[in-house]
Amino acid sequence: MKILVTVAEEVTVDDDFEIDGTRVDDRYLTYDLNEWDGYALEEAVQLSEAHDDVEVVTATIGPERVEETVRQALAKGADRAIRVWDDALAGEVLDPATKAHLLAAVAREEEPDLVLSGVQTGDDAFGATGVALAEQLDFAWAAVVNDLELDREAGVASVHRELEGGVEELTEVELPAVFTIQTGINEPRYASLRGIRQAQSKPLDAKSPSEFGLSVDDLPLSLSVASLYEPETESDVTLFEGDADETAAELAELLHDRGVSA
Numbered sequence: 001m002k003i004l005v006t007v008a009e010e011v012t013v014d015d016d017f018e019i020d021g022t023r024v025d026d027r028y029l030t031y032d033l034n035e036w037d038g039y040a041l042e043e044a045v046q047l048s049e050a051h052d053d054v055e056v057v058t059a060t061i062g063p064e065r066v067e068e069t070v071r072q073a074l075a076k077g078a079d080r081a082i083r084v085w086d087d088a089l090a091g092e093v094l095d096p097a098t099k100a101h102l103l104a105a106v107a108r109e110e111e112p113d114l115v116l117s118g119v120q121t122g123d124d125a126f127g128a129t130g131v132a133l134a135e136q137l138d139f140a141w142a143a144v145v146n147d148l149e150l151d152r153e154a155g156v157a158s159v160h161r162e163l164e165g166g167v168e169e170l171t172e173v174e175l176p177a178v179f180t181i182q183t184g185i186n187e188p189r190y191a192s193l194r195g196i197r198q199a200q201s202k203p204l205d206a207k208s209p210s211e212f213g214l215s216v217d218d219l220p221l222s223l224s225v226a227s228l229y230e231p232e233t234e235s236d237v238t239l240f241e242g243d244a245d246e247t248a249a250e251l252a253e254l255l256h257d258r259g260v261s262a
Helices: 035-050 064-075 096-110 129-137 193-199 244-257
Strands: 002-006 009-013 029-033 055-061 080-084 114-118 140-151 156-162 168-174 177-181 204-207
Touching: 002 035, 002 096, 002 129, 029 035, 029 064, 035 055, 035 114, 035 140, 035 177, 055 064, 055 096, 064 080, 064 193, 064 204, 080 096, 096 129, 114 129, 129 140, 129 177, 140 168, 156 177, 168 177
Parallel strands: 002 055, 002 114, 055 080, 080 204, 114 177, 140 177
Antiparallel strands: 009 029, 140 156, 156 168
C-alpha cells in the first residue's frame, strides 16, 4: 500500500518587515513545514506503523530551498520525497488549481492508494488544494477529517468530520481517496536525532513538470499580485501610570465617561 502526503512550506513574516515591490524581502521570512501538513504526515506514518507493507511518500512544490523543509518530513517517518519545480514558476502565485495539476501528475505516476493533505496552509490559507486534487484524479474525497480508520481488506476508510454548526459526520469512503486532514487528529511527533540522520540518506527526487508530461505554459496560473502594502493602523490608547489605587480610580473615571457602568 502507498500513501502520498502533500507537503507545503509555510512562510512566516517577522513582526517588523520591509516590502520590496510586490513581495516581502527575504530577510524577514521564516520557512517551516506547514502545520496542517504535519498532522497529515503523522496520520500517514501512524497508518504505516499499524499496517504491514505501507510506503509513505511526500510530494511538494517548490525550489531547492524547500528541501530543508522536506527533510523534516523524512525525519518524522516518510520513506521518500518528491519535489516538483520549474524556475519559470518563480514569482507566480500558485493557486489551488495550479498546485492540483502538479500534484496530480505526481500521483498518477506514483499510483497511491490514499492521498493525505493538510486542510490548508498557514500562509495563503486557500484550503482547496486537496479537493481540487481529488477532482483531477477522479478520486473519492473527504475534507476536514479529524478521525480516520483504515480497512485495507475492504478497501475503505471510515472518516469522521466536524462540519459547520456543530454537525458531525461519520462516513465510509472507498479507496483510492483524497482526505484533507484537520489539526487535532493526532499529536505530530518530533524528529528524533536518529530520524534526522536517516533523513539525509532517504531519497528526495527533484523533478520538473516536463518529466510528468506537463508544460508550465499549460498550467492554469490564474492569480497575480497587483500590489502589496501594509495597512495603516490607528489606535487610541490611554496609558495609566502610578500605583494600583491611583490607576484604578483613573480607569473607573474613564469608563464612566465612556458610558460603561456596573
